[in-house]
Amino acid sequence: MFQEAVKQRFTRLGDIWILSLQPPGHIVVKLDFSNAFNSLNRSDRLYAVADRMPEIYAFCHSAYSQSSTLFYGPFRVLSQVGPQQGDPVGPLLLCNSVQHLLNSMESLLTLGFLDDFTLGGPAEVVARDVYKVMELGGELGRFVNVSKCELVSHDGFTVTDSLLHSFPRTCIGDATLLGAPLFPGPSLDRAWSDRCAELARASCRLSQIRA
Numbered sequence: 001m002f003q004e005a006v007k008q009r010f011t012r013l014g015d016i017w018i019l020s021l022q023p024p025g026h027i028v029v030k031l032d033f034s035n036a037f038n039s040l041n042r043s044d045r046l047y048a049v050a051d052r053m054p055e056i057y058a059f060c061h062s063a064y065s066q067s068s069t070l071f072y073g074p075f076r077v078l079s080q081v082g083p084q085q086g087d088p089v090g091p092l093l094l095c096n097s098v099q100h101l102l103n104s105m106e107s108l109l110t111l112g113f114l115d116d117f118t119l120g121g122p123a124e125v126v127a128r129d130v131y132k133v134m135e136l137g138g139e140l141g142r143f144v145n146v147s148k149c150e151l152v153s154h155d156g157f158t159v160t161d162s163l164l165h166s167f168p169r170t171c172i173g174d175a176t177l178l179g180a181p182l183f184p185g186p187s188l189d190r191a192w193s194d195r196c197a198e199l200a201r202a203s204c205r206l207s208q209i210r211a
Contacts, residue, residue: 028120032148048097127161
């Protein structure tokens with residue numbers, strides 16, 4: 001089962017690599033959610049745990065079935081949405097709550113990492129998925145931040161959908177995934193330059209540490 005999951009993941013990543021060879025009508029969209037961790041409804045998370053991970057439901061219920069009291073000086077604030085600050089289970093609860101949404105996507109390329117969604121395929125299919133994410137994600141308290149979303153396409157592609165047209169545009173040569181460049185070009189050059197600068201700064205600081 002693990003080997004099959006790895007095989008499927010590398011197949012999907014391969015779809016990104018051949019993006020430049022796909023028909024001009026294919027696009028990739030990267031979706032960003034506003035304050036995803038702190039806006040997810042706790043009751044929805046508990047329902048998702050009961051449905052997909054009942055083994056840990058009792059633990060999650062004890063932590064999130066009631067509001068948490070936060071203290072700020074003489075003030076008390078009730079925390080009613082999102083995970084507790086520093087809760088190591090928080091990322092798991094977030095991913096589990098949106099897994100059904102990710103599984104419902106029709107795009108040929110469907111990748112999710114915490115609150116980052118990447119969809120790819122024919123433009124009309126990707127557009128339908130984006131609208132579905134905005135509609136169903138909003139019901140879960142996850143709202144798409146259009147200004148931080150990204151549309152990756154061929155230079156000659158004409159965006160006809162009004163929502164996709166509002167996304168910042170990136171050419172294929174500059175495409176990145178979770179901060180990693182996908183192709184040789186300016187984006188990869190910038191990444192190499194930034195990493196070299198970080199290593200140079202670190203080496204200078206190491207000389208100031210006492211043996």
